Structures are given as C-alpha cells and as structure tokens.
Amino acid sequence: DGGITQSPKYLFRKEGQNVTLSCEQNLNHDAMYWYRQDPGQGLRLIYYSQIVNDFQKGDIAEGYSVSREKKESFPLTVTSAQKNPTAFYLCASSGRHYPGAYNSPLHFGNGTRLTVT
Amino acid sequence: AQKVTQAQTEISVVEKEDVTLDCVYETRDTTYYLFWYKQPPSGELVFLIRRNSFDEQNEISGRYSWNFQKSTSSFNFTITASQVVDSAVYFCALSEAMAIQGAQKLVFGQGTRLTINP
Numbered sequence: 001d002g003g004i005t006q007s008p009k010y011l012f013r014k015e016g017q018n019v020t021l022s023c024e025q026n027l028n029h030d031a032m033y034w035y036r037q038d039p040g041q042g043l044r045l046i047y048y049s050q051i052v053n054d055f056q057k058g059d060i061a062e063g064y065s066v067s068r069e070k071k072e073s074f075p076l077t078v079t080s081a082q083k084n085p086t087a088f089y090l091c092a093s094s095g096r097h098y099p100g101a102y103n104s105p106l107h108f109g110n111g112t113r114l115t116v117t
Numbered sequence: 118a119q120k121v122t123q124a125q126t127e128i129s130v131v132e133k134e135d136v137t138l139d140c141v142y143e144t145r146d147t148t149y150y151l152f153w154y155k156q157p158p159s160g161e162l163v164f165l166i167r168r169n170s171f172d173e174q175n176e177i178s179g180r181y182s183w184n185f186q187k188s189t190s191s192f193n194f195t196i197t198a199s200q201v202v203d204s205a206v207y208f209c210a211l212s213e214a215m216a217i218q219g220a221q222k223l224v225f226g227q228g229t230r231l232t233i234n235p
Contacts, residue, residue, distance in 0.1 A: 042121075042208060043210075056220075105164045107164070110159060110160045
C-alpha cells in the first residue's frame with residue numbers, strides 16, 4: 001500500500017547535537033512538507049518542496065534544514081541552532097498543486113516525536 | 118494574513134451524544150479551501166473533508182456533517198451519535214486556492230481534543 005513512512009517514531013538527543021528525521025513516500029507525489037506540532041499551537045509549516053532539488057522555507061524555518069535529492073525522500077535536520085527543538089514532527093506529501101484546480105489533499109505520516117535534553 | 122481559530126481546546130461527551138466542533142477562519146482571499154483533519158492517538162493526520170469557498174452546500178457523510186457559512190467565516194463540524202472511536206484531536210485548516218504552483222500551504226487551527234466516554 002502507498003503511504004508515508006517517518007522514522008524513527010521516538011528520538012532522543014542531547015542539546016547541541018544535530019539530528020535528522022527521515023521521511024519517505026511511495027505515493028509518487030511531487031510535493032512534500034514538514035510540519036511541527038506543539039501542544040495548543042496546531043501545526044506550523046517548517047519547509048516544503050514542490051519538486052526534486054527545490055525547497056522553500058515555511059513559517060518557522062530557522063534552525064532547520066532540508067534536502068530533496070530524490071522524489072521519494074525529504075529528510076529534515078534539526079540543528080543545534082533551533083532553540084526549542086522538542087516537538088512532534090509530521091511529514092506530508094501531495095500531488096503537484098495547480099492553482100484554482102481541484103488538487104489532492106495532503107497525506108501525512110505517523111510523525112516523529114523528538115525530545116532534546 | 119490567514120488565520121484559523123478553534124476556540125474549543127477540549128470537549129468531553131458521553132457516547133451517543135451529538136457534538137459540534139467550531140472553526141472560524143480569516144482570509145483576504147476570495148478563493149480558498151477549508152479542510153478538516155482527524156488525528157487519532159497513533160499520530161497521523163487523516164483527511165476528512167475539503168470545501169472550496171464557492172461551495173457553501175452543507176455536506177453529510179454518515180455520522181459526520183459540515184456547516185460552511187461564509188457570512189460568519191465558519192466551517193463547523195458535527196458528529197452525530199458519537200462513538201468512542203471518534204475520540205481524537207480534530208484540526209481545521211485553510212489554504213489559498215491560488216497559491217504558488219506545485220505546493221499547498223495549509224494554515225491549521227490549534228486543534229480540538231475530543232473525548233467520547235462510554
């Protein structure tokens with residue numbers, strides 16, 4: 001079955017260390033996204049990618065980096081510059097978006113819960 | 118700027134009761150999409166419905182129904198005869214219809230945690 005796989009489910013790191021969260025999709029979707037979820041704040045967009053080798057900053061990109069070398073993969077690195085990295089991270093994908101058209105909704109992975117101490 | 122407000126942080130009802138989750142949005146766009154997603158304890162967000170701004174017809178899907186009112190900028194979600202399996206966090210979201218080509222940028226509300234007690 002097609003879907004989005006995020007790994008690991010739980011991740012623990014020491015403060016000051018960079019950490020990379022994995023996101024793989026086999027839905028043949030062009031666009032991929034990373035959201036951060038904090039209690040009481042909903043989901044906020046970190047980065048998104050419309051196509052391979054292209055990505056754009058979302059609303060809270062500071063302290064994060066991404067790459068999009070393959071269509072299926074969109075890893076997120078949480079760097080030591082991120083002030084409050086402990087959160088639940090969700091990856092999503094969607095078919096290519098055409099303004100004004102009927103586009104497929106975002107599909108989400110199961111998330112990675114990152115704890116930094 | 119776009120904004121979505123879900124004023125109800127938590128709701129708790131007894132099974133078989135009806136429950137309505139409120140969603141109020143702000144946008145300057147005349148064309149936009151509204152969404153509801155469900156987040157069960159497993160963590161992933163499950164797509165429930167999308168509505169575009171030109172379609173104000175209410176929608177019903179089994180025990181779920183949605184009331185879209187542009188006059189009050191609201192897109193409320195009602196579960197009829199609630200069941201324990203409906204317990205989850207529910208998110209309302211908004212996106213521009215005429216966004217950049219290639220990706221959809223969703224703005225989410227804070228979420229409402231719904232607990233259905235047996």
